[in-house]
Amino acid sequence: MPTAPEALEPTRHQAKNVRPLTGNEAIARGAWEAGVKVAAAYPGTPSTEILESLARYPAEDLHAQWSTNEKVALDVAIGASFAGKRALAAMKHVGLNVAADAFMSQAYIGSNGGLVIAVADDPGIHSSQNEQDTRIYGQFATVPVLEPSDAQEALDFTRLAFDLSERFDTIAIVRTTTRLAHTRSPVALGARQEAPARGFNESPAKNVMIPAHARLRHVAVLERERKLKEYFETAPINRVELGSDRAFGIVTAGTCYPYVREVLPGASVLKLGASWPLPEGLLARFCESVERVFVVEELEPVIERELRALGFKAEGKLYFPRVGEFSPEIVRAGFEKAGVLAPRPQRGAWTPEPLVRPPVLCAGCPHTSSFMAVRASGARVAGDIGCYTLACLDPLRGLDTTVSMGSSIGNAIGMSKAGDTKPVMATIGDSTFLHAGIPGLIDAVYNNANITVLLLDNHITAMTGGQDHPGTGKTLRGDPAPRVDYEALVKAIGVKWVRTVDSYDLAAMYQTLREAIAHRGVSVIISNRPCVLDPVKIKGPALSVVNEQCNACQSCMNLGCPALTWDDNMFEGRHKVKIDQSLCIGCTLCAQVCTIDCIKPTHALGAVAQ
Amino acid sequence: MSEPVNVLIVGVGGQGVIMVSKALAWLAQSRGLEVKQSEVHGMAKRGGSVFSHVRFGEQVWSPTIPRGEADILVALEWAEGLRWLPFLKPEAGIFICDTKRIVPPFACLNRRPGATMRYSRETPAEVKAHVAEGYAIDATQMAEELGNERAANVVLLGALSTALDFPGEDWEKAVTEFVPKKTVAVNLEAFRRGRAWIEEARLLAPTAEAPAALAPVAKPAPAYAPRLEIVREWCKSCDICVKLCPERCLRLDAERIVELADPAKCTGCRLCEWLCPDFAIRVHLEPARAQEATA
Numbered sequence: 001m002p003t004a005p006e007a008l009e010p011t012r013h014q015a016k017n018v019r020p021l022t023g024n025e026a027i028a029r030g031a032w033e034a035g036v037k038v039a040a041a042y043p044g045t046p047s048t049e050i051l052e053s054l055a056r057y058p059a060e061d062l063h064a065q066w067s068t069n070e071k072v073a074l075d076v077a078i079g080a081s082f083a084g085k086r087a088l089a090a091m092k093h094v095g096l097n098v099a100a101d102a103f104m105s106q107a108y109i110g111s112n113g114g115l116v117i118a119v120a121d122d123p124g125i126h127s128s129q130n131e132q133d134t135r136i137y138g139q140f141a142t143v144p145v146l147e148p149s150d151a152q153e154a155l156d157f158t159r160l161a162f163d164l165s166e167r168f169d170t171i172a173i174v175r176t177t178t179r180l181a182h183t184r185s186p187v188a189l190g191a192r193q194e195a196p197a198r199g200f201n202e203s204p205a206k207n208v209m210i211p212a213h214a215r216l217r218h219v220a221v222l223e224r225e226r227k228l229k230e231y232f233e234t235a236p237i238n239r240v241e242l243g244s245d246r247a248f249g250i251v252t253a254g255t256c257y258p259y260v261r262e263v264l265p266g267a268s269v270l271k272l273g274a275s276w277p278l279p280e281g282l283l284a285r286f287c288e289s290v291e292r293v294f295v296v297e298e299l300e301p302v303i304e305r306e307l308r309a310l311g312f313k314a315e316g317k318l319y320f321p322r323v324g325e326f327s328p329e330i331v332r333a334g335f336e337k338a339g340v341l342a343p344r345p346q347r348g349a350w351t352p353e354p355l356v357r358p359p360v361l362c363a364g365c366p367h368t369s370s371f372m373a374v375r376a377s378g379a380r381v382a383g384d385i386g387c388y389t390l391a392c393l394d395p396l397r398g399l400d401t402t403v404s405m406g407s408s409i410g411n412a413i414g415m416s417k418a419g420d421t422k423p424v425m426a427t428i429g430d431s432t433f434l435h436a437g438i439p440g441l442i443d444a445v446y447n448n449a450n451i452t453v454l455l456l457d458n459h460i461t462a463m464t465g466g467q468d469h470p471g472t473g474k475t476l477r478g479d480p481a482p483r484v485d486y487e488a489l490v491k492a493i494g495v496k497w498v499r500t501v502d503s504y505d506l507a508a509m510y511q512t513l514r515e516a517i518a519h520r521g522v523s524v525i526i527s528n529r530p531c532v533l534d535p536v537k538i539k540g541p542a543l544s545v546v547n548e549q550c551n552a553c554q555s556c557m558n559l560g561c562p563a564l565t566w567d568d569n570m571f572e573g574r575h576k577v578k579i580d581q582s583l584c585i586g587c588t589l590c591a592q593v594c595t596i597d598c599i600k601p602t603h604a605l606g607a608v609a610q
Numbered sequence: 611m612s613e614p615v616n617v618l619i620v621g622v623g624g625q626g627v628i629m630v631s632k633a634l635a636w637l638a639q640s641r642g643l644e645v646k647q648s649e650v651h652g653m654a655k656r657g658g659s660v661f662s663h664v665r666f667g668e669q670v671w672s673p674t675i676p677r678g679e680a681d682i683l684v685a686l687e688w689a690e691g692l693r694w695l696p697f698l699k700p701e702a703g704i705f706i707c708d709t710k711r712i713v714p715p716f717a718c719l720n721r722r723p724g725a726t727m728r729y730s731r732e733t734p735a736e737v738k739a740h741v742a743e744g745y746a747i748d749a750t751q752m753a754e755e756l757g758n759e760r761a762a763n764v765v766l767l768g769a770l771s772t773a774l775d776f777p778g779e780d781w782e783k784a785v786t787e788f789v790p791k792k793t794v795a796v797n798l799e800a801f802r803r804g805r806a807w808i809e810e811a812r813l814l815a816p817t818a819e820a821p822a823a824l825a826p827v828a829k830p831a832p833a834y835a836p837r838l839e840i841v842r843e844w845c846k847s848c849d850i851c852v853k854l855c856p857e858r859c860l861r862l863d864a865e866r867i868v869e870l871a872d873p874a875k876c877t878g879c880r881l882c883e884w885l886c887p888d889f890a891i892r893v894h895l896e897p898a899r900a901q902e903a904t905a
Binding site for chain 1: 622623632635636639644645646647648649650657658659670671672673674676677689690692693695696713714715716717718719721722723724725727728729730732740759834849853854856858879880881884885895
């Protein structure tokens, strides 16, 4: 029975250079220490900070860049690997779908310089459109998936992933989750080790995936899987921690491990550092050493299925849910249900009804006016991914569908071709348009779709916290870069009708939208105003409501602006409105929709204000 | 091995929840303890609810605090404090909450006459009765007095400092480390005020509350029933009212004249009346009782 907790040195508290790092920062640190030379990503919660952190290491050490999308990011990393350098691509789980074409082929090609993909899953869907399980991608492509359980392991496993990638000629995935990505815990830091130089490996049979080559590579991939399984039989990252009690044992991995330890500190545990491929001998020995086997894994029963295929009666999804994020409470409840833990008496905690506080568009957000105009246009609206997806909620209720990055335009083409009786519109942000919107727009022109595309250009990737992209004029490291000229781009594609409008001019917005809808064929409106938060926080002179004049019609409340709230004074049984002076940025949208013109700049009102 | 200390820090995006928790985590780590600090901040910038779990001790496993296990709950906003109360240890938890109320736009969406704001109604006295030790502190007001409203989170950090076993000078070092350089002086003052306030409150009584009562004043709700009077001859089918009705209860009929399609949804907000360029709509708010009587 191998027990090897000492294999990864217990550095964390004793070492001198210990710092609290988030999982994302630790992955960046691990990649830097491993001598990464090229790193690329498209921002996506919860993975965004990996590249942001890497960009803080010296430019002489590595090239770090934002790519237009995850596929390009992975292709960039693959190119660097071809060139013999260590390379990293980082993305959120759904980003790997975008990169999947390159990923699946590269799984055959393998690596020259170490090639690592850091993928952050989002169990519980904190900020995503689904909660798919990346471990299945590892199984699908037959590449190793390392699963760190805290920030120290995030660093260690990232370093290890580069070594494994080179040693086994494979892509290696480091899979984290939102919880690990955004949890700070102590990490012992090491020094950077430059990887030995490898030149370009001139081997077309390995690097060019034509059918004749690919058939042979598929055989090599299966052989690689066999070798990886053999390696993981004794690899120190898979460790057995035997307790005194052998009535049951737990197989777990990644962020589930600390929950298991929180709930059952003394239990016998097989902690897998790699959740794919699984070492059959190690699993068998562990399962045979205990009477009952539980599998604690978030999302899909990847390990459980493998154990069952090996003929062990593993118990997992019977007690631990297949949806959502785990917590010590959920793990405890599972073990209570399984009869391992005695049920705790329910403690009578007082639970006041919680306030509903959904995320909202910021005060002065240019999307607010765009969607005021959109909802007034009466169109069928295919939405896309970004802050503006929030416009599906009350009070804006301005979009009908949202599928995935860049889907809006293709969806709109389909709705229009299917004969939707309403005018059809696609709304898409600038970063999303560059990411995956352009092919859709070319398709719309090519197939003469009768749709209006509203390009919401707020000059930044806003949803993920303000990252640069090819339309901002800056790179990840802040160097100047050429800016995409959207009007010229759209015209070059063949769009005949294109207009740019100031998002804050609601009347012009609405008028332009009407004209665009009247145009037969593809029309494009660029709604142009910078995000109020990034790259600079915008704050103009605030407005105020002249309270005596306010007729409580609440037309302004249609905006859903967080600076607007009810005043204590009433009119006809309804609350008048007041404006939070610290939140208002002076965008004037509320003044534009006010039915009796009682919203004025605060400074113009002087002492009369509020 | 002793159990870890669990501190849950909550608030609304932009209030400085993460800064407070980072300062606490830094302090605990500098004392040689293992620390885990966990947050989810995808939506933090968009006015959503923000929370940060800080756990420290000889050994910490889970990055999140189980329900009912928080030793201290620090809330930078009143309703957020109430939201997380079930996480507090029922028998021994300490509740430190700013009485600041940040009302989300969602709470003010009802246009019916007499509608009340959908914001937590619990008073500090009620909350006090349900926690082992509770403090409702007007930290925002105290920070405003110091000339920087944004220092409210550090006032609360000061209050928190009295409940934990770290020396005062270490706390002040943590404050200096984590606040913007230009605001160190005002934040140190804010920290000391928060610390002094809670020490005083402890002397006075085991639990304390801010002098300003929080209970929202209940207004008598006048009962109106809306009735729409539409002058068909004046309607020119522009459909401005249809498209801007917040409840979306208007439509154009077969002759393209506006009609009230869904009377149950109409709140009588008068927006259509105000927006109609041709005065074709008048909204009458009739006393509900009179209407019932005639019905």
